[in-house]
Amino acid sequence: MQFFQNLSIQSRLLLLVIAPVFALSCFFLLFDFQEQLKSDEDKLGQHALTTAKFLSAVVHNQSELHGRPYIERLLKASQLNREPYLSLMIADADKRPLAQLGASFIVNESLPQQDTQVMQQATHDVTMVKIFSNEAKHALLGFVFVAIDKAAMIEDHRQAFIRNIGYITLALMLCSVLVCLVSRSISRPIREMTAALKRFMLGNQHLSQVKNSLPEIHSLQTTINEISREMQHVEADMRHRIQDAQAQLRYQARHDALTGLVNRQELERRLQQALEDVKQHKANHVFCYMDLDQFRVINDTCGHPAGDEMLRQISMILSQRIRAEDTFARLGGDEFGLLLSYCQVEKAIEIAAQLRQMVEAFRFMHEGRLFQTGISIGIVEITADLKDVGQVTRHADAACYVAKDNGRNQIHLFHPEDDVLLKRHVEMEWVLRINEAIEHNDFVLYCQGIFPMQQKELPPFYEILIRKRDENGGIIPPAEFLPSAERYQLMAKIDRWVIQHAFMALQPLFKTQSATKPFIVSINLSGMSLGDPTLLPYIKNCFANYEISPSHVCFEVTETSAIINIDNTIKLITELKTMGTRFMLDDFGSGMSSFSYLKHLPVDFLKMDGAYVKDITINKVDLAMAKAIQSVAESMSIQTIAEYVEDQATLDCLEEMGVAFAQGFYLNRPAPLSEALSRHFASHNSAPKLSTSQAAAVTVISA
Structure with a gap:
């Protein structure tokens, strides 16, 4: 079936028409050959018998056989010579031939038993008739033999059969030619149309006309x-x-979907081109950062649709003053950007003043209420000193912030000291975000392991770390928000949030830990908390409310904050140590380091500043400082902790020095506290002791 499906139209016609006709023709010719041969044999056999009987009767009427001349005339008179396949012979009683007509043949020497007999030979059928005299005794006079030449007859029929096969083959060849012509008349236009369709698919739009x-x-x-x-x-x-x-x-x-102006991405691309133009060809370009004043009032009182309509109208008004070579873009919200190409700063200030006046003169009407707004514009000249587009936009944003800080609806040209104001502005924004995070519990607790190196039986440490969750569920590292918290006196609130939520998370773990080897969690305290007289009662209440054993908790304070608040720190440490709490002095060696302070600070652990540890294998000074800290700590029976362990060589060096504990990304990375607790519970249920490898599984990493 697959073979037939792959055949062309021409091949199928030849296979379905010519082949069957040829086969049937050959079959019928063969059948006719056999039937005709049999019929001719029957007819000749009958004719031979009739002739033999006739001649025997003629001779029988004579009293005896006459001489050869008579018999030969008798044979010729029988007209048997008209039959090409018959031979006639008259023989005497001894079967000696007297006369013969036609081809010679052999007669069996044995006497026949009957008067008439047909003898089968290889190539002849011989019909024999006896001749008797008319006398009373009926003496045997002789024999009449008529032979049929089967071989000659079969050969002639075979030749005729072959000729007929040839005629049929010739006829079928002619039919094949006709079939090919007919099939080509069908397949050729189809192939041409197929080729035209393929050309059409490749892009040739013209389909040729095939005549058919x-x-x-x-x-x-x-x-x-x-x-x-x-x-x-x-x-x-x-x-x-x-x-x-x-x-x-x-x-x-x-472009911006709301106003139709260029969007931030396109503006930054053009700013990049302008910056390259300035560096390569010393061109003059100026960038203006514009922010509408009190735009939030429109949104809050009239809704966002009204605010959007106002932005569209202001965009249309300001676009009328923009030159064709300039780029006016909406950066988002009520912020706009303007790239003034090939423009001096003086001209840019003039254009900005015109834009400010246009916005000041604009009145927005909504539901019978009339609104007026202003615009603050920060201007920065694009010079070759600027590194990238980010610095250009940051300077312009800083100048715009100064314009707002100067009373709004102002124009301000950027100066280097404006970056300080912008940084303060960003920190002020973080104040609001930190307070909201404390209120809505948007902070997340992480932890990282601190592993013993000298005495493996010592309990493992887990330092509690804090992260903030952003609006999209991402994690913000503490370096982003802790500086603002320290500047604006928010660290005490953060410390209390960490203590409370750490105790809440650890309460189930400590309830199941009593029968096993204890471990320690370390919680950081800021310098502001150390100076807070209400911190100690707060910590005691947390121990009581959450049923946390103080011996499992270690508070960690930095060297600088401890020295600044030396009296309060000593009092806090003394009170909490009487309950069983431990203390750690963090970042020792980074600030106002003085070994004499260690005499008055009853700490249990001393954490070396990571600046010494990370280069300890390549920097001799760092190695000497680390050894000095380790030596003093050993003499005071204070266990040391090395942070920032980043490779095996550092770990080996610290272990050789005698450092008690190590902490760093090489040992393990931080993970969420909830994840660490679930792993700890799993390991706690399967084994009575918390091994070092299990402790690593419980630690948590900062983002």
């Missing part, structure tokens, strides 16, 4: 041409739509 008289092919060709023309129209329409869609996408990728 067959109505079916003509109809198919007409239909295909109509489809192709329709596809050309569809393709052309689709191409135009795609081009329009691509143009629309390019436009949307570069």
